[in-house]
Amino acid sequence: MNYERLFQNRYWLPKLGEITLSSLQIALISGVLLIPGMQSLSEPFKSVSTIVNSGLFGHFLQSCHTYAGDLFLIALALHSVEYLLKRSFTAYHWKSWLWLVILLAVGVLTVFSGFLSMGNLESIEATQIMKHILKTAGAAGEVFFGFLLMSSQNNSTLSILLHHVATFSILTMVLTYMHLKRFKADVYAFYYTLVLIAFLALLIPASIGSHPSAELAVVKGPWYFRGLQEMLAWIPAWLAGVVFPLSILGLLTALPVWAQRQNLILKAIAVLLIFYLIESFIATFFRGAGWQLNVW
Numbered sequence: 001m002n003y004e005r006l007f008q009n010r011y012w013l014p015k016l017g018e019i020t021l022s023s024l025q026i027a028l029i030s031g032v033l034l035i036p037g038m039q040s041l042s043e044p045f046k047s048v049s050t051i052v053n054s055g056l057f058g059h060f061l062q063s064c065h066t067y068a069g070d071l072f073l074i075a076l077a078l079h080s081v082e083y084l085l086k087r088s089f090t091a092y093h094w095k096s097w098l099w100l101v102i103l104l105a106v107g108v109l110t111v112f113s114g115f116l117s118m119g120n121l122e123s124i125e126a127t128q129i130m131k132h133i134l135k136t137a138g139a140a141g142e143v144f145f146g147f148l149l150m151s152s153q154n155n156s157t158l159s160i161l162l163h164h165v166a167t168f169s170i171l172t173m174v175l176t177y178m179h180l181k182r183f184k185a186d187v188y189a190f191y192y193t194l195v196l197i198a199f200l201a202l203l204i205p206a207s208i209g210s211h212p213s214a215e216l217a218v219v220k221g222p223w224y225f226r227g228l229q230e231m232l233a234w235i236p237a238w239l240a241g242v243v244f245p246l247s248i249l250g251l252l253t254a255l256p257v258w259a260q261r262q263n264l265i266l267k268a269i270a271v272l273l274i275f276y277l278i279e280s281f282i283a284t285f286f287r288g289a290g291w292q293l294n295v296w
Contacts, residue, residue, distance in 0.1 A: 045211070248269060
């Protein structure tokens, strides 16, 4: 199959890399504009609720930030798949490719930490899941747990919010600049992405989640987290939350190094990604109250 033709630039659709960069810029700009409205960093859900209820512009801005983060993650994933299918990794030195793999991981952490810092019921549940997973990862998990939450005595939501605003966002910008040698997206791509996000924000305002004290029959995280939730229903936490993601990152890192095993590595990555998509599909459409499987 001609993957070059599949991913070639259409006259109306910007390249995936430009959409990724544009959505990142929009997420950063909207995030900065939201900061003045955060009346209490220790109670983010209350602050976000105030912003959303302040009027159309407040909800629109919050929705733009949410959708920009989602689009950044989608475009980043598709851009990564494009690199794999076109075997673009063969043009990179292994050190340069490693930075791209780290960018992928940090990009996911940037968006996910934003969700965890919302302070809603869904993010609180996801935070508890991540705590459990990290505790199964031994000393390395404990170190990352301490880094992410700073201190178990502090407000974990506030700690994650600070990492989202500063640590992960700055790392993403730095790694993006290292990759592209620029941080300005193509003008057409930026406006194309902005119009798309604004249209979604006006047509389908993003939800801020459930109140922290709400009681729900089933609590599901964002679309990119549900595959992990499903795996945890029947796979040990250390395998689903530690081995699985590290395996994907390890296989990606190995691509430029083991040239004679590239086909095998690509097939293994494809199997893992398809498996995760299937798990996400099951969690989204077939899990009901108490995370019971509803197949009828």
